[in-house]
Structures are given as C-alpha cells and as structure tokens.
Amino acid sequence: MRRTLYTEEHEAFRKAFRAFIDHAAVPHVEAWEEAGTVDREFIRAAGEGGFLGFEFAPEFGGLGISDFRYNAVMTEEVVASGMVGDLFSMQNDIIVPYLRDLATPEQQQRWLPGFTRGECVTALGLTEPGAGSDLAAIKSTGRREGDHLVLNGQKTFITSGATCDLAIVLVRTGERDGRGTTFVAVENGTPGFERGRPMHKIGRKAQDTAELFFTDCRVPVTNIIGEPGRGFGCAIANLPRERLSIAVAAIASARQALELGLDHVRQRDAFGGPLAQLQSVRMQIAEMHTDIAVLGEYVDRCVLALNDGELTAAEAAGAKYKATELQWEVLDRVLQLFGGYGYIEEYPIARMWRDARIQRIYGGSNEVMKDLVGRAVVG
Ligand SMILES: Cc1cc2nc3c(=O)[nH]c(=O)nc-3n(C[C@H](O)[C@H](O)[C@H](O)COP(=O)(O)OP(=O)(O)OC[C@H]3O[C@@H](n4cnc5c(N)ncnc54)[C@H](O)[C@@H]3O)c2cc1C
Missing domain, CATH: 2.40.110.10 (Butyryl-CoA Dehydrogenase, subunit A, domain 2)
Structure with a gap:
C-alpha cells in the first residue's frame, strides 16, 4: 500500500533537508560522538537553512507553518542518515509549543530570533x-x-x-x-x-x-x-507531541533497520545460499515488515490527529510505547541476523541498537505509558 501521509511539498522538503544533513552533519558524526555534542556551526547552518523553529511567525525568522508532517520528515531523515542527535526533535518538536503558545510577545521577541538562527539552543x-x-x-x-x-x-x-x-x-x-x-x-x-x-x-x-x-x-x-x-498542566498538554515525536523516530528506525537486515540476508551466504533463502529468516522478515506497516499507519494517523488538534494523551502514549517496543524488537532481531558483525561498531545496526535503548525510557517510561492508556480505557 502507498503511504499517503505526505504531499509533494513534504517530499520536496525531505530532499532539501536530507541534502543539508548529508553535507553538513553526516561527515562529522564520528567527531561529534567523540566530542559528546554536535558542532555549533552546524546548528547555525541549520538555522540558516530554515530548519529550526519554522512554526514561529516570519517576524521571528520562522515560516509560520504548523504541520507536524514536516517535523516527521525531519525525524525520518535524521534516522535514515545515521546522524543521531536530538537537536531537531528537542528544538522543533518539544520546545516550540512552549515558546509559540505560552511565551509572552516580549519573551518571543527576546528568544525566537536566536532560536530560528540556531544561536539559542534550548533544553x-x-x-x-x-x-x-x-x-x-x-x-x-x-x-x-x-x-x-x-x-x-x-x-x-x-x-x-x-x-x-x-x-x-x-x-x-x-x-x-x-x-x-x-x-x-x-x-x-x-x-x-x-x-x-x-x-x-x-x-x-x-x-x-x-x-x-x-x-x-x-x-x-x-x-x-x-x-x-499551572506548570504541571502545561507539561501535560505538551507531552503528547513529545511522545509522538518519539514514536515517529521509532518507526523510522525500525524501517531503516529492516532495510539493513534485508540487504544483509540477501548477500550473506550460509549452508550453500543466501540467508534470505532460509524459511525461518523469511518468516522473521515477514513479521517485521507487517508489524512496521501496520503500526506505521497508526503513527501516521496520530500525526494527522495532532495537526487537527485531536490527538489524545492516551493515543500518543499508546503510539509511544508500542512503536518503541517494536523498534527494540526489530533492531534486536536484525542485529541477530547480522551475527557477529551486528556486534561490531562499524556496522550501523550496532550503533542503532545501543542508541535506541533509551526510547523505551524517556518521554515517560513505557510502563507509565501503559498505565496512562489503561486508565483512559478503563475510565
Ligand atoms: C538520555 C536521556 C535524555 C533525557 N532527556 C530529558 C530531558 O531533556 N528533560 C527531562 O526532563 N528529562 C529527560 N530525561 C529523563 C527521562 O524522561 C526519565 O529518565 C524518565 O521519565 C524516567 O524517569 P526516572 O529515570 O526517574 O525513572 P523512575 O521514575 O525511577 O522509574 C524507573 C522505572 O520504574 C518503572 N515505573 C515507574 N513508574 C511506574 C508506574 N507508574 N507503573 C509501572 N512502572 C513504573 C518503569 O519501568 C521505569 O522505567 C532523559 C533521560 C535520559 C536517560
């Protein structure tokens, strides 16, 4: 089935953003991992490219576009590029609602221009x-x-x-x-x-x-x-968006891992032929492929619901826990399909696996998410 979440505009934006990170981020990933942080120049370049705070009004350097599909495109491309880093999800997905919806005009004047220029990193x-x-x-x-x-x-x-x-x-x-x-x-x-x-x-x-x-x-x-x-209430209001951002990243990561796994099982020979010829391997691929397709649709629906102001706390919590559980399962299974190579840092699957472990903990642990969903359903 064709994925229907995005329009041509989103796909054009995807191309531009991917070209930007391929050029400005991917060559530096190793160095940034050693340094423990991304380069300030990169953040400024992201600002210049219009990739930070685009939901803010043009007077602050934004584009005045509030469509979470653009955020989702960025998350998918960050994952697919192997860049890893929370800059865009932190700035655009998590902080923006605090500054766009809750900050006073004077505060916006003070902080938003720096934010969109990539000069004001927030936490x-x-x-x-x-x-x-x-x-x-x-x-x-x-x-x-x-x-x-x-x-x-x-x-x-x-x-x-x-x-x-x-x-x-x-x-x-x-x-x-x-x-x-x-x-x-x-x-x-x-x-x-x-x-x-x-x-x-x-x-x-x-x-x-x-x-x-x-x-x-x-x-x-x-x-x-x-x-x-009323701080607690503000946090509760903004958490569904944060959790959806995590879910989008989880599905993107599972998709990427499955692609890597497919390449590997097609090429790797054992017992006289490629691993992909083993029925048990094909069944695993089928399970992962179908699970990702089904859950991916749900997460896409959540993105549209967020755009329409209809995403509930329980729906976002469900998407977060289910997508991150699936991500973990897929990454672990694909790593296993890589055999010993899966445990070696040079192989992207190894890095994806260790980078993914936090997904089930932050943004609200998955147990807490289930409790939230359970209470909403039971009433
Ligand atoms: C890399 C990283 C980045 C983070 N970034 C941020 C950030 O930017 N800002 C920020 O504020 N926080 C951040 N966090 C914190 C993160 O959100 C918390 O770690 C998370 O919410 C869990 O809280 P805790 O670590 O105190 O675990 P605890 O609250 O001690 O929970 C420990 C475990 O107990 C279980 N548990 C707890 N409550 C329940 C329950 N009601 N029902 C069933 N089981 C339960 C769960 O398994 C849970 O994982 C980050 C954490 C990490 C590791």
Whole structure:
C-alpha cells in the first residue's frame, strides 16, 4: 500500500533537508560522538537553512507553518542518515509549543530570533534525581522575591543541558495549596545556574545530557513561561507531541533497520545460499515488515490527529510505547541476523541498537505509558 501521509511539498522538503544533513552533519558524526555534542556551526547552518523553529511567525525568522508532517520528515531523515542527535526533535518538536503558545510577545521577541538562527539552543528540565515518572514529586523551588523568582534545586538527565543557552525548567512555586508548579526560562550565565559535565551514556553519544543546578538563582518574573502555578498542566498538554515525536523516530528506525537486515540476508551466504533463502529468516522478515506497516499507519494517523488538534494523551502514549517496543524488537532481531558483525561498531545496526535503548525510557517510561492508556480505557 502507498503511504499517503505526505504531499509533494513534504517530499520536496525531505530532499532539501536530507541534502543539508548529508553535507553538513553526516561527515562529522564520528567527531561529534567523540566530542559528546554536535558542532555549533552546524546548528547555525541549520538555522540558516530554515530548519529550526519554522512554526514561529516570519517576524521571528520562522515560516509560520504548523504541520507536524514536516517535523516527521525531519525525524525520518535524521534516522535514515545515521546522524543521531536530538537537536531537531528537542528544538522543533518539544520546545516550540512552549515558546509559540505560552511565551509572552516580549519573551518571543527576546528568544525566537536566536532560536530560528540556531544561536539559542534550548533544553527542557522536568526530571529531578528524586522525580522522573512521578513528576508531581519535584522538589526544585522558585520562591517569589519582588520581581524575581529565586530558584533552588537540581534537574537531571537534561538533553542539551551542558550546552543550552536557555533552559525551561519546572519548579515548585507553591500556589494552589502548595501544589503549584511553574515553568521558568533560565538564561545561560545567570548567577546561581550551574551545569554538570555531560553524562556518559551507553548510546546517543553525540547528544549531551547533563544535570542542572540552581543555588539562589535569581530569575526575573518576566521569564515565567505560561501561567504561574499551572506548570504541571502545561507539561501535560505538551507531552503528547513529545511522545509522538518519539514514536515517529521509532518507526523510522525500525524501517531503516529492516532495510539493513534485508540487504544483509540477501548477500550473506550460509549452508550453500543466501540467508534470505532460509524459511525461518523469511518468516522473521515477514513479521517485521507487517508489524512496521501496520503500526506505521497508526503513527501516521496520530500525526494527522495532532495537526487537527485531536490527538489524545492516551493515543500518543499508546503510539509511544508500542512503536518503541517494536523498534527494540526489530533492531534486536536484525542485529541477530547480522551475527557477529551486528556486534561490531562499524556496522550501523550496532550503533542503532545501543542508541535506541533509551526510547523505551524517556518521554515517560513505557510502563507509565501503559498505565496512562489503561486508565483512559478503563475510565
Ligand atoms: C538520555 C536521556 C535524555 C533525557 N532527556 C530529558 C530531558 O531533556 N528533560 C527531562 O526532563 N528529562 C529527560 N530525561 C529523563 C527521562 O524522561 C526519565 O529518565 C524518565 O521519565 C524516567 O524517569 P526516572 O529515570 O526517574 O525513572 P523512575 O521514575 O525511577 O522509574 C524507573 C522505572 O520504574 C518503572 N515505573 C515507574 N513508574 C511506574 C508506574 N507508574 N507503573 C509501572 N512502572 C513504573 C518503569 O519501568 C521505569 O522505567 C532523559 C533521560 C535520559 C536517560
């Protein structure tokens, strides 16, 4: 069946974006993995190319286009190119709604032009050492003192935490019987804001992940994002989009892995012929192919539902957990089909496998996703 999600415009955009990353990113992947982060020049070039913040209004350097199919195209091409990195998904899929929908016009004036130029790398700080799945348990505080919030606390596992120019963090501000939480944007260089060194991860090595520390960090109240005391609600509203982004990446990765696996089993001989001639191998290929096709359709439908403002939290959670479980299953099976070569770093499947492990954990662990779906279904 023909995939119907994209139009000619999306495909033209795909070509342009792929040409950009093939030229500006792919040759540097090894170096960025060693450095633990992508190059700033690349981020600026992505801005110049119009690949950052295109949903923002033209006055801020965007194109005013809100169509998640473009985000999905970018995710698919990042995966297919082997680039690996969360720059585009972090900036475009996760942060954009906070700055587009919740930031004041003055804040937009301050931060969006830098964002679209690739000069303002952003991070989102929700998780704390004692509060990941249970976000309501966050302990970082923002105490109001005149025109400032005084931040104290710690965030952990923050994507782009070590290199970001602007961190949007969730802190407890105490409104609503002490339960209130608020998002506040903290600029790099603000006294009392420190970042830890990049954490050593088992995969996604070109993407820095770090702790953030706040010690009597004074941030003007004009940096509050969204309504004070309603931070938790803002996070809940934006999480379906983040989870869909993860699901899109998962399906793209499973497709890419299956392609690699197919090339391999057609070429690799054992017992007098290519592996592909073994019935058990063909059955595995059939299962993976069909599972990807079926689930891929569901994820495509979720993309359209998001565009129409109809994607529910449970639908996004279902897409996230199911797609990342399938991704893991496919990558593991394809790696097995590669035999010993699958365990060797030079083979893309090895890298894809280790880079994929986090997909079932971040954005809300898959167990938490199932709980969310279950509660929605049971009622
Ligand atoms: C590479 C990386 C990047 C990340 N980027 C960011 C980021 O940019 N910003 C950010 O805020 N966070 C980020 N995170 C944090 C991530 O979202 C959390 O790690 C994740 O939500 C799980 O929280 P936790 O690690 O505290 O695990 P815990 O909450 O301690 O959960 C551990 C495990 O317990 C089980 N579990 C927990 N609750 C339930 C439940 N209700 N039902 C059943 N089982 C349950 C699950 O198996 C879960 O995996 C990142 C993490 C990593 C590793």
